[in-house]
Amino acid sequence: MYRSIADYGVIGDLHTVALVSKEGSIDYCSLPRLDSPTLFAALLDDEKGGFFSLQPSGPFTSHQEYISNTNILSCRFTTDGAEALLYDFMPVKQPGAHSETQQRIHRCLRVVRGDMAFTLTLMARPDFARVVPEIAPAGENRYTIRYGRRTLTLSVVCSRCSLIGITSGTLTLELRFAAPGEAHIDLLFGSVKSGEALPCPFEENMLFWQEWVNHCLGERCAYLGEFMPMINRSLLALKLLTFQPTGAIAAAATTSLPETLGGERNWDYRFSWLRDSSFTLKALFTVGHINEADAYLRWLQLTYRKYGSRNLQIMYTLQGKERLREKTLGHLKGYRNSQPVRIGNDAHRQNQWDIYGEVMESALRLSDYAGKIDEELWPFFSNICELAIENWQKPDDGIWEVRNGPHHFVYSKVMCWVALDRGITIARRFGFDAPVERWKEERDRIRNDILEKGYNPALNSFVQKYGSTDLDASLLLLPLAGFLPVDDKRVQGTIEACRNGLMENGFLLRYRSEDGLKGEEGGFVLCNFWLVESLALSGKSDEARELLQRTLTASNHLGLFSEEFDTKKLEMLGNFPQAFSHIGYINAVSAILGKHPELQKAVTMPSWGDRLRNLLPIQVTLNKRAESDPESGIETGARLKQALGRLQGAFFNAERGVINYAALKQSGEFLHYLRLAGSLNSFKPETLKSDEEKKAFWINIYNILIIHGVIEFNIQSSVLEIVNFFGRIGYTIGGIFFSPDDIEHGILRINRPHPFFPNKPFLESDPRKALMLEQFDPRIHFALVCAASSCPPVEFYDAAIIDRQLDMAARSFINRQGMEIDRKHNTLRLSPVFDWYSGDFGRTRREIILSLLPWVGEEQKGWIEEHLSSLHVRYLPYNWNLNSALQEH
Numbered sequence: 023m024y025r026s027i028a029d030y031g032v033i034g035d036l037h038t039v040a041l042v043s044k045e046g047s048i049d050y051c052s053l054p055r056l057d058s059p060t061l062f063a064a065l066l067d068d069e070k071g072g073f074f075s076l077q078p079s080g081p082f083t084s085h086q087e088y089i090s091n092t093n094i095l096s097c098r099f100t101t102d103g104a105e106a107l108l109y110d111f112m113p114v115k116q117p118g119a120h121s122e123t124q125q126r127i128h129r130c131l132r133v134v135r136g137d138m139a140f141t142l143t144l145m146a147r148p149d150f151a152r153v154v155p156e157i158a159p160a161g162e163n164r165y166t167i168r169y170g171r172r173t174l175t176l177s178v179v180c181s182r183c184s185l186i187g188i189t190s191g192t193l194t195l196e197l198r199f200a201a202p203g204e205a206h207i208d209l210l211f212g213s214v215k216s217g218e219a220l221p222c223p224f225e226e227n228m229l230f231w232q233e234w235v236n237h238c239l240g241e242r243c244a245y246l247g248e249f250m251p252m253i254n255r256s257l258l259a260l261k262l263l264t265f266q267p268t269g270a271i272a273a274a275a276t277t278s279l280p281e282t283l284g285g286e287r288n289w290d291y292r293f294s295w296l297r298d299s300s301f302t303l304k305a306l307f308t309v310g311h312i313n314e315a316d317a318y319l320r321w322l323q324l325t326y327r328k329y330g331s332r333n334l335q336i337m338y339t340l341q342g343k344e345r346l347r348e349k350t351l352g353h354l355k356g357y358r359n360s361q362p363v364r365i366g367n368d369a370h371r372q373n374q375w376d377i378y379g380e381v382m383e384s385a386l387r388l389s390d391y392a393g394k395i396d397e398e399l400w401p402f403f404s405n406i407c408e409l410a411i412e413n414w415q416k417p418d419d420g421i422w423e424v425r426n427g428p429h430h431f432v433y434s435k436v437m438c439w440v441a442l443d444r445g446i447t448i449a450r451r452f453g454f455d456a457p458v459e460r461w462k463e464e465r466d467r468i469r470n471d472i473l474e475k476g477y478n479p480a481l482n483s484f485v486q487k488y489g490s491t492d493l494d495a496s497l498l499l500l501p502l503a504g505f506l507p508v509d510d511k512r513v514q515g516t517i518e519a520c521r522n523g524l525m526e527n528g529f530l531l532r533y534r535s536e537d538g539l540k541g542e543e544g545g546f547v548l549c550n551f552w553l554v555e556s557l558a559l560s561g562k563s564d565e566a567r568e569l570l571q572r573t574l575t576a577s578n579h580l581g582l583f584s585e586e587f588d589t590k591k592l593e594m595l596g597n598f599p600q601a602f603s604h605i606g607y608i609n610a611v612s613a614i615l616g617k618h619p620e621l622q623k624a625v626t627m628p629s630w631g632d633r634l635r636n637l638l639p640i641q642v643t644l645n646k647r648a649e650s651d652p653e654s655g656i657e658t659g660a661r662l663k664q665a666l667g668r669l670q671g672a673f674f675n676a677e678r679g680v681i682n683y684a685a686l687k688q689s690g691e692f693l694h695y696l697r698l699a700g701s702l703n704s705f706k707p708e709t710l711k712s713d714e715e716k717k718a719f720w721i722n723i724y725n726i727l728i729i730h731g732v733i734e735f736n737i738q739s740s741v742l743e744i745v746n747f748f749g750r751i752g753y754t755i756g757g758i759f760f761s762p763d764d765i766e767h768g769i770l771r772i773n774r775p776h777p778f779f780p781n782k783p784f785l786e787s788d789p790r791k792a793l794m795l796e797q798f799d800p801r802i803h804f805a806l807v808c809a810a811s812s813c814p815p816v817e818f819y820d821a822a823i824i825d826r827q828l829d830m831a832a833r834s835f836i837n838r839q840g841m842e843i844d845r846k847h848n849t850l851r852l853s854p855v856f857d858w859y860s861g862d863f864g865r866t867r868r869e870i871i872l873s874l875l876p877w878v879g880e881e882q883k884g885w886i887e888e889h890l891s892s893l894h895v896r897y898l899p900y901n902w903n904l905n906s907a908l909q910e911h
Contacts, residue, residue, distance in 0.1 A: 024068050024358050025049065027594040028578035031086055031095045032259070032275060033127070035112035036266035039275045040127055041065065041598070042095055042110050044086035044579070047075035053174075053211045054125060056265065056272050057292040057340050059149045059365075061174075066278060066363050067354040072147030074209065076108060076129055079139040079196065088580055092231035093258050094224075104136030104201075113223045114230055115266070129207040130222055137200040141186075142207065144176055144193040150351050150365065154191035161216055165193055175214045180205035231258065238310030240672035241685050246309070249611045252574070253309060255581035256604035260302070261314065263601050265340035268324070269317030270294040271302055272340060274585065274597035280360035281586055281596050285541030288360055290367050291585075291597040293346060294321070295337045297376065297421065298601060300383035305608040307391060312672055319388055323399060326381075331405035335370050336377050346370045372419040373428065378410040379437025379503070382444035389448055391671035394815040397830050400454045407445035407456075411464050414438035415471075420487075421496050426538025430488035432476035433496040436505050439468040443504065452815045453838030455879050469505070473512075482515030492535040493523045495549035498556045508559040517556050524549075527589035528572045544586035544595040547576050551606030558613035566614050573607075583607070616677070639746045641761075644730050645699035645753045654701035656709060659722035662702075663818035665695050666726050683733045692733075699730070702755045713795050717770065717828075718819040721805045724765045727753060731762075732904050740902040758790060769794050770802045777858040800862045800873065801828035803855055804835035832877040841874060842898065843882060849894040850886070857897050867895055 030041040030049070038058065040051035049064035049071070063071035078099050086097045094111040109130040131140065146155055148169045155169040163183050167174035178195065181203065186194040197205050208220050235254050246253050263272045274291035281287035299322055306315040325342055329335070335344055348368035356363045385403050389395050395403070414435055417428035442465040449456035475488045486494035497516050501508040508514075524531045529545020530553060550573040557566035576587035578594065583603035585596025673686040686692055702723075710716045731751040732741070741747045752761040760769075767776050768783040772794045775782055784791045805814060805828060814831035835853070842851040856863055856870055864870040871890065875883050886893070 034262040240310035269321035376437035379440030410438040410441040453834035483519035554610035654705035
């Protein structure tokens with residue numbers, strides 16, 4: 023007998039998951055990984071698939087729920103005169119742990135009232151039910167389950183446990199006990215030593231999940247309000263779908279749960295799609311779960327490096343492998359006789375041009391959060407932009423992976439536009455070498471082509487593909503991607519057309535057009551959430567909230583979503599739980615909250631006292647010492663730079679392009695930063711011996727000092743708002759006060775005068791002279807410009823690679839805001855840095871210009887050398903705004 027998809031909860035250990043019914047039966051689980059062959063698959067075949075049940079032996083009722091803010095399932099069984107609680111979870115294997123026995127399903131059973139008997143049935147059917155294992159006793163209440171070279175162990179700790187039988191690879195036990203008795207049942211992937219006691223890590227596991235879900239960083243942490251329970255459940259579901267060793271996130275926990283009962287739309291979703299990355303990162307950033315974003319980005323970066331841009335697939339296994347050949351398992355009936363059952367996914371071989379935009383959107387989100395992009399990855403991202411140019415005019419198979427393509431899908435072309443748009447922003451933000459002008463021209467060409475061929479005036483809507491009148495829910499993403507503003511009449515027309523043309527009983531279909539497959543499908547949960555976002559951004563908050571509430575009816579008793587929802591039979595369809603649906607919910611709530619100013623943290627206006635302090639040139643020490651300050655060492659500067667960078671990313675508002683420093687200042691994480699900064703009081707700077715160590719440490723300290731000063735003085739835009747800003751603020755390091763001016767002109771410029779003051783910063787008797795560099799390096803100027811709009815792509819400066827990092831800073835500065843060539847007027851426009859510090863770069867204008875050549879592109883270098891003798895030099899205005907990350911320069 024098949025249970026409804028909605029009857030299940032999910033547990034997991036960040037390697038795999040198990041689906042547990044509300045009657046206590048585990049009917050789906052793959053081991054050791056989520057994308058391994060199944061061990062239990064009763065969901066795919068109720069006769070042969072296998073299961074692991076634990077239920078009262080007589081008639082009972084049950085109620086299933088999660089322990090709050092955890093992935094521990096609690097099921098309350100009630101019989102005539104008795105009551106029991108079953109807790110199901112999989113202990114999370116900590117990174118670096120080696121013992122195989124840690125990967126297990128733990129079932130803790132407690133009778134809380136009366137006397138109750140339970141029946142345990144273990145019908146393991148490994149390798150997608152192609153194997154019947156051998157089961158044998160292995161000591162008191164222990165059994166081994168062997169198949170091939172694999173071994174499972176069932177361990178039961180119960181005072182009254184008896185064997186009913188072992189028949190045809192199926193084990194049946196009876197457990198009987200009275201309140202307050204309990205039993206512990208473990209199914210381990212591997213063997214266990216005879217006599218070895220297995221702990222019940224219930225409290226430890228509960229604490230792990232509760233600490234994880236509450237660990238957020240950023241503005242969204244404090245005001246999720248009524249949405250908090252469902253947001254947390256969505257986050258916990260996404261966490262369960264995360265493969266800890268790589269950081270990859272699976273699209274769903276299962277394979278082949280049908281989009282149509284009895285139909286062929288049954289796919290394997292146990293892999294990680296690159297498309298999901300931008301949606302996932304948006305959701306994680308929105309609610310401040312930075313660590314998961316870190317892990318996922320590392321997976322993306324490793325994947326990019328391994329396969330390169332031209333060989334990039336739309337999906338990979340959780341281990342990052344590219345082979346996902348689709349196979350049909352003909353021996354399985356499928357969920358409620360929905361065949362075929364598939365493993366693997368042939369869509370990995372399709373052309374889907376939209377992934378270019380999603381990759382570049384992910385890259386931009388990385389830069390929003392981290393304040394940098396690995397310079398070694400830029401050639402990959404640049405090539406993605408070139409591939410978008412190369413392919414956007416060609417048809418593809420589209421976001422929905424149709425099997426009757428290719429077609430000229432509008433969404434795919436929009437995402438090629440996104441790829442170039444994000445590439446231009448990244449190149450300008452970090453000064454990466456790129457043909458920006460050519461990209462701008464091609465970006466405009468794509469946009470014009472879409473507006474001409476992808477919009478149907480008669481429908482007042484964009485269409486699914488060129489030459490058609492079909493609608494597609496992916497068109498709702500056009501304003502979310504920034505292709506057109508949400509108030510554009512064509513966007514509003516598209517939103518209304520999708521609502522009118524794709525809505526069935528309150529749920530959107532993806533499309534109504536032919537896709538090469540038989541049968542129909544249900545309402546697509548994610549598409550509803552896209553519509554919620556679109557309505558919220560359109561200022562229609564009441565309608566957005568109403569649709570959000572309606573969509574919640576597609577979740578089950580635990581708050582979990584599948585992929586689709588049958589609006590006629592009111593039942594879940596598709597693989598479960600579905601990451602995209604939970605991602606969509608988080609992003610939809612974010613859009614609703616973003617349109618409610620009363621929910622935003624208020625920015626406190628400076629008092630008269632603060633304004634007076636800003637005008638009076640009084641020295642301000644920013645790192646007050648405290649008794650609990652941690653120890654300080656040579657790495658403290660890097661740790662501070664890294665910590666402050668994470669805070670800036672967490673409080674970065676991508677829509678406005680600014681960091682909410684006021685909210686950052688009030689966060690608990692900033693208090694941790696202050697404690698770490700306080701430890702500099704005890705650091706002895708004379709322990710910095712080499713110039714490499716000195717440059718790395720002092721450049722890090724300088725850059726964090728500037729940002730810390732912006733936070734301290736509540737600077738809204740320009741540091742010029744504060745009298746003598748660079749000379750007033752400072753840190754006490756080793757008992758001595760250091761301002762940014764002291765660091766820049768005294769230590770790093772080796773006691774050279776400030777460009778606007780004639781005197782040297784350090785007198786002859788100043789003990790800080792002993793800390794100066796031995797040899798001046800003009801590249802330090804390019805590293806000391808870490809405003810939000812002008813940071814080199816360096817997380818922190820490291821003495822071991824400082825030379826390469828300073829070269830990177832130089833290239834970034836020159837390309838970003840340091841130099842412009844006006845060929846028409848034979849003029850070189852330079853940053854005023856080259857005017858203020860002209861002596862640091864050369865004695866003559868010629869020497870200054872020649873000092874730039876190692877860091878400019880070959881074409882620019884050739885032109886400058888050719889026109890060197892006749893070049894005019896002019897100086898650009900300097901941008902003092904320290905909080906304008908999205909401004910183009």
